Amino acid sequence: MAASHGWLRWLILVAILHCLWSQHCALVSATRVGEPIRLVAPTDDHTRLQADSRGLDVLRRSPDGVPVSLVSVIGPYRSGKSFLLNRLLGVPCDEGFGVGHRRETQTKGAWIWSEAVTADADADASAEPATRVFYIDTEGFESAGRSGNYDDRLFAFAAAVSSVLVYNLPESVREGDIMKLSFAMDLAKEFVAPNKTSATKLQSKGFPPGTLYWLIQRDFLEGSTVQQAVDTALAEHANPDNNRDLAQLNDVRLSLRSLGWEHIGRGLRQPHVDRTRLCELTDDQLDSTYVTQMHDLRHDIRSRAASQPRRLAILRDSAMDGKALATLIERVVEALSDTELPSWSRNLVEAFNHELVDVCSDAFRTEVRGAGGFPLETDVLEARISAANATAMETCYLSRRFGTSGVSARLLSRVNEHADACREHNALMSTSGCEAAALQCEQAMDSLSSVGVLLSKARFDAGIASCMSSTFDVKCKGPRRSYHQGRLEERRRGTREHLLVAYNEQLHARALGALVSMAIFTRCAWRSWLLESAAWLSALVLWAYPHATTFLSSTIGAPSLYETRFWFFVSVAWECVAIHPFVTITLLALLLLCSFRATVYRFVHALGCCGGRVGRLAYACLRFGSKPKSTRASV
Structure with missing residues (x-):
């Protein structure tokens, strides 16, 4: 019992000392x-x-x-x-x-x-x-x-x-x-x-x-x-x-x-x-x-x-x-x-200018790309890069830099990286735009040189010029323009050469058909033995000349049909008709009108010979262009 009381006294004493120490620590x-x-x-x-x-x-x-x-x-x-x-x-x-x-x-x-x-x-x-x-x-x-x-x-x-x-x-x-x-x-x-x-x-x-x-x-x-x-x-x-x-x-x-x-x-x-x-x-x-x-x-x-x-x-x-x-x-x-010393001082400059380098490099990138307009011509892009570089180096960095050691090597590296990225981006945009524009012009070439349509050199040249000015020159800019322009020009020359071959063949066939049609027309509708003879003779020469070109060229040095002055005038006449729709429609209308009038004239004349008074009256009206005063007088 006494031992237990002794332990109790010791526990109470330890608790009191702990409280006193805690109060002392809190006070301190x-x-x-x-x-x-x-x-x-x-x-x-x-x-x-x-x-x-x-x-x-x-x-x-x-x-x-x-x-x-x-x-x-x-x-x-x-x-x-x-x-x-x-x-x-x-x-x-x-x-x-x-x-x-x-x-x-x-x-x-x-x-x-x-x-x-x-x-x-x-x-x-x-x-x-x-x-x-x-x-x-x-x-x-x-x-x-x-x-x-x-x-x-x-x-x-x-x-x-x-x-x-x-x-x-x-x-x-x-x-x-x-x-x-x-x-x-x-x-x-x-x-x-x-x-x-x-x-x-x-x-x-x-x-x-x-x-x-x-x-x-x-x-x-x-x-x-x-x-x-x-x-x-x-x-x-x-x-x-x-x-x-x-x-x-x-x-x-x-x-x-x-x-x-x-x-x-x-x-x-x-x-x-x-x-x-x-x-x-x-x-x-x-x-x-x-x-x-x-x-x-x-x-x-x-x-x-x-x-x-x-x-x-x-x-x-x-x-x-x-x-x-x-x-x-x-x-x-x-x-x-x-x-190591003494280079630590320069390293200290770089450490202080860390954020400033980021700010100025971002300002460079924003000024170059923020203005938009890509793709740009190479000289325009380089001028923009130079202006942005001056802004980043002088306006942004040198005015706010920490230290005097000049432009930070890290900033120069970042600016050069951004400049190279802008040039690459400009080249990609230029390639994309030029390829799309060149594709449209190539499709226009294929359409204008298609054999299924009425071929025309003037229409082909005008169509390509229109595509170049309205599409290629607008969409194709930047460093890749010269390459695609040269490739498109080479394609145009090749297509035009093939066009000339098909053009001459088509024009030759159409001219031959026109002469034969004229001969038949003057034979049946508009009786004129002189025009008919000229038409048949011209058709014969036009048909036979190309076949004899090889023989004539080797013997007497005669030029090809398509190199003669005659063919030049034929080509010019066709181009005038093909390139001017109004002239084409007018000539066709006059031709149809003359053909229709001559046909009706021949038909009524035959009817007058066989049909008595009514036929002779219609024939007289058509011939003189006016109605007679009385039937008896006409008879």
């Missing part, structure tokens, strides 16, 4: 304002970068449409960057970024504070009140086991994504500190272009101008101000001896100035003589000047960051929200790690 969670989360991590060989999804999720959780600004602190190894960030955030060391012995395990790569801060209430009126500001701590350079390329990548990353960059330096600005920013030379090569309207003759073509703080900690110098010291350090120094190291340093100075950053020099007094106890001391125990300087610095950085949310020209200078900035960070990290 309620008072905790955030935590550092890794944003970018180094690779295993510590030479490249890789994005961490946990840090990106911090930005993605930011409300949609709310501008986001990043403040990054860079500087040498163990220069007090993490402690500075904790002071800027207003959090103790044990809750903020790792300081001291914790730095070795935490500050590898870049870390972001999980909670955003806002500008102070008395911030600059130009600041956007909705802008959320995040702080980033970066791994210091010159640490053991790392290459210089890793430092360049890390600091280039901070410069690419941050609106405010704080360069934390001990004591003063030295030439070595400036050389640590040599990555700016590669950035300047890609992102800075000449500007005739600017006083410095340079303009940023990628990153919008941000702010670079040159923060000198433990500042004890007298005389010139920190800002004057920074301006002097960034000014180009004379190099009369063409010293190689000094020339390289001057290049870095020029690059830093040309990137468009606003360089601000600020100083901080040493907070306390015992640096190992800084995290344990309160503001009352720190140097009062340091506390005042830190308060002003915190206010200034937050105000500038809130008024400068990240913007990019390729996004039409719109402020980026958390999701857009997370995507930008992924792309920058990938671009910085894809290639």
Whole structure:
């Protein structure tokens, strides 16, 4: 029984301790304002970068449409960057970024504070009140086991994504500190272009101008101000001896100035003589000047960051929200790690211009194909492609590009692909239209050259010309026109040759039939021995001449019947009849009228001879064309 009561007491004690621990954890969670989360991590060989999804999720959780600004602190190894960030955030060391012995395990790569801060209430009126500001701590350079390329990548990353960059330096600005920013030379090569309207003759073509703080900690110098010291350090120094190291340093100075950053020099007094106890001391125990300087610095950085949310020209200078900035960070990290230095800067340009390439290539395709009218003549299509290319390259890309390295190779490739596709599409449309038009004209040729109809050279030529002008010239355009036009012309010549053979044979048979009919007509209806004889003689010659052509050609060199002048006039007469329907109908009507009148005349004359008075009266009426005054008088 006693043992069971003992176990019961232990269970009650454990439950009470659990409740107390839960309340403590809840209280700590309620008072905790955030935590550092890794944003970018180094690779295993510590030479490249890789994005961490946990840090990106911090930005993605930011409300949609709310501008986001990043403040990054860079500087040498163990220069007090993490402690500075904790002071800027207003959090103790044990809750903020790792300081001291914790730095070795935490500050590898870049870390972001999980909670955003806002500008102070008395911030600059130009600041956007909705802008959320995040702080980033970066791994210091010159640490053991790392290459210089890793430092360049890390600091280039901070410069690419941050609106405010704080360069934390001990004591003063030295030439070595400036050389640590040599990555700016590669950035300047890609992102800075000449500007005739600017006083410095340079303009940023990628990153919008941000702010670079040159923060000198433990500042004890007298005389010139920190800002004057920074301006002097960034000014180009004379190099009369063409010293190689000094020339390289001057290049870095020029690059830093040309990137468009606003360089601000600020100083901080040493907070306390015992640096190992800084995290344990309160503001009352720190140097009062340091506390005042830190308060002003915190206010200034937050105000500038809130008024400068990240913007990019390729996004039409719109402020980026958390999701857009997370995507930008992924792309920058990938671009910085894809290639070896110094080509990473060009790769970074390609990464930033990824969407712009798609937009401009789509604009090229829309301008070429959107106007329609396919198929087009080759010169017209090439002119349209050239105009669309100018629009895509100059109006779309070069005016909004990120960087200054000229036209993107990817854009050139995409534009050339679209241009080739348009040419192929134009050729297919041209082939389709020309084949359909040529087929219609070929059918017209077959119809006009059919043996079953009255053949006519003039009608054939007029029909083909009409088909060419109304069908082929309208439907057949583009690069395949010349090929199909040549093929159709060859078909026309062959068809016309066959037409001439059938035409001459048909005209010969019809002429022979007409002469025989004329002979019979003049024999039976219109008695004229002269016309009848001429008709029979002409028919005989017309029938016999073609059969004797071979013999005559071999003996006396006589031409073919179809080459004689006689046949030429026969052909012309037939063409006049065949090509003019009115003339044809008129001649047929006159011929029928004469034939009918002569036939009736002969019939009535015979009737008058055999039928007495009535026949003689009808014969007289038909002959004189008028009715007699009286029957008796007529008789």
